[in-house]
Amino acid sequence: MTPAARVQSAIELLDRIVEAARAKAAPADRILAEWFRNNRFAGSKDRRAIRELVYAAIRACGPVPASGRAAMLRLAETDPAIAPLFDGSNYGAAPIAEGEPVAEGGVAPSWLIARLAASGVEDGEAEALLDRAPLDLRVNTLKAERATVTLPEPAEPTAAPHGLRLTTGTPVEQWPAFRAGEIEVQDTGSQLACLAVGAQPGETVIDLCAGGGGKTLALAAAMDNQGRLIASDTDRNRLSRLAPRAERAGAADIATILLNPQREMEALAEFAGEADAVLVDAPCSGTGTWRRNPEARWRLDEQELSRLTTLQAYLLDVAARLVKPGGRIVYVTCSLLDEEGAGQFDALLARHPDLQPRALALPLGRPRGQGIRLSPGPDSTDGFFIACAARVQAAA
Numbered sequence: 001m002t003p004a005a006r007v008q009s010a011i012e013l014l015d016r017i018v019e020a021a022r023a024k025a026a027p028a029d030r031i032l033a034e035w036f037r038n039n040r041f042a043g044s045k046d047r048r049a050i051r052e053l054v055y056a057a058i059r060a061c062g063p064v065p066a067s068g069r070a071a072m073l074r075l076a077e078t079d080p081a082i083a084p085l086f087d088g089s090n091y092g093a094a095p096i097a098e099g100e101p102v103a104e105g106g107v108a109p110s111w112l113i114a115r116l117a118a119s120g121v122e123d124g125e126a127e128a129l130l131d132r133a134p135l136d137l138r139v140n141t142l143k144a145e146r147a148t149v150t151l152p153e154p155a156e157p158t159a160a161p162h163g164l165r166l167t168t169g170t171p172v173e174q175w176p177a178f179r180a181g182e183i184e185v186q187d188t189g190s191q192l193a194c195l196a197v198g199a200q201p202g203e204t205v206i207d208l209c210a211g212g213g214g215k216t217l218a219l220a221a222a223m224d225n226q227g228r229l230i231a232s233d234t235d236r237n238r239l240s241r242l243a244p245r246a247e248r249a250g251a252a253d254i255a256t257i258l259l260n261p262q263r264e265m266e267a268l269a270e271f272a273g274e275a276d277a278v279l280v281d282a283p284c285s286g287t288g289t290w291r292r293n294p295e296a297r298w299r300l301d302e303q304e305l306s307r308l309t310t311l312q313a314y315l316l317d318v319a320a321r322l323v324k325p326g327g328r329i330v331y332v333t334c335s336l337l338d339e340e341g342a343g344q345f346d347a348l349l350a351r352h353p354d355l356q357p358r359a360l361a362l363p364l365g366r367p368r369g370q371g372i373r374l375s376p377g378p379d380s381t382d383g384f385f386i387a388c389a390a391r392v393q394a395a396a
């Protein structure tokens with residue numbers, strides 16, 4: 001493909017991504033994967049270049065652009081190499097017309113910028129939400145150690161005790177250490193969220209919103225496969241991804257429990273008041289993960305945010321029923337908005353006088369409310385709010 005044809009393909013893909021974001025349909029990475037599957041004429045170099053163009057254009061726009069072409073024209077304003085490729089050549093993008101509409105730049109739609117600012121995320125910290133994420137690994141201590149694991153390329157240790165950092169795009173999935181389950185791909189922020197749980201061998205630990213089990217596997221390693229580890233979620237598909245990953249990681253005896261929304265305690269009844277620790281990695285707006293999914297800014301609206309905050313409060317109340325006296329709830333969201341983080345946690349403590357905040361000692365992050373915030377700019381991790389509450393023991 002010519003460079004101009006790649007630009008035109010990126011424009012067409014952006015049209016689909018914009019449409020899907022408006023309809024809250026497929027995410028950008030899925031749209032790209034499908035397009036590459038159906039357009040085999042695009043070789044690996046073409047695919048890489050088109051992907052780069054698409055994501056650079058998404059990052060260059062703040063609010064949802066009117067069209068893919070308007071988004072690419074916005075990118076052309078910031079990258080002088082792009083405009084000459086609108087050359088009208090065969091399969092290429094049509095020349096730029098006088099006064100053509102150009103999408104607006106910025107960090108996010110204005111209502112979200114205001115919510116971030118109200119949560120203390122502004123200027124450089126807000127801009128860093130759109131940085132490119134590095135590739136972080138967690139060495140799986142069930143099978144290997146960070147100091148001795150053998151990898152084909154050098155990796156930098158991170159602040160997480162078992163973390164390593166590589167350049168984005170390193171094909172780790174093809175490495176023998178990955179296939180052997182010695183390493184997992186996991187952002188440093190996620191690793192620190194798991195560290196905050198402080199899971200110990202022999203404990204009963206519930207990963208209430210386990211999804212595909214990324215954090216469950218880190219908990220299994222911390223527990224050295226000893227104790228009871230329960231991974232639950234309402235999404236059958238996501239939960240089903242855990243078993244093969246657990247097998248590769250050598251994580252034994254993780255109980256997976258599929259939950260019915262609003263009837264979670266029915267499936268978890270045997271653990272009521274029994275858990276040493278409950279991790280609530282709640283569904284959230286994902287404002288801390290825009291480095292990976294920059295078009296998620298276009299999917300979110302105030303109604304969805306309100307639905308999510310209601311669900312988070314509800315899940316925290318479920319966790320409060322599961323934790324035993326002396327046990328702990330660790331609340332995690334990959335969001336930087338206070339209504340999903342510090343505010344949500346304060347509200348939990350206000351609803352449950354038997355829960356007391358517990359200080360966390362993490363190697364990165366800054367206090368936010370009664371928890372800790374990690375942020376892509378200062379911490380070079382995904383954005384997270386992490387807080388811990390312990391259930392007080394009844395007086396003897």
Ligand SMILES: C[S@@+](CC[C@H](N)C(=O)[O-])C[C@H]1O[C@@H](n2cnc3c(N)ncnc32)[C@H](O)[C@@H]1O
Binds near residue numbers: 214233234
């Ligand atoms: C942030 S994701 C979890 C990611 C996962 N912990 C990981 O590390 O890969 C939030 C999860 O909450 C799940 N969820 C949504 N509603 C739920 C509910 N009522 N009970 C339990 N899980 C729920 C979603 O299906 C989603 O997998």
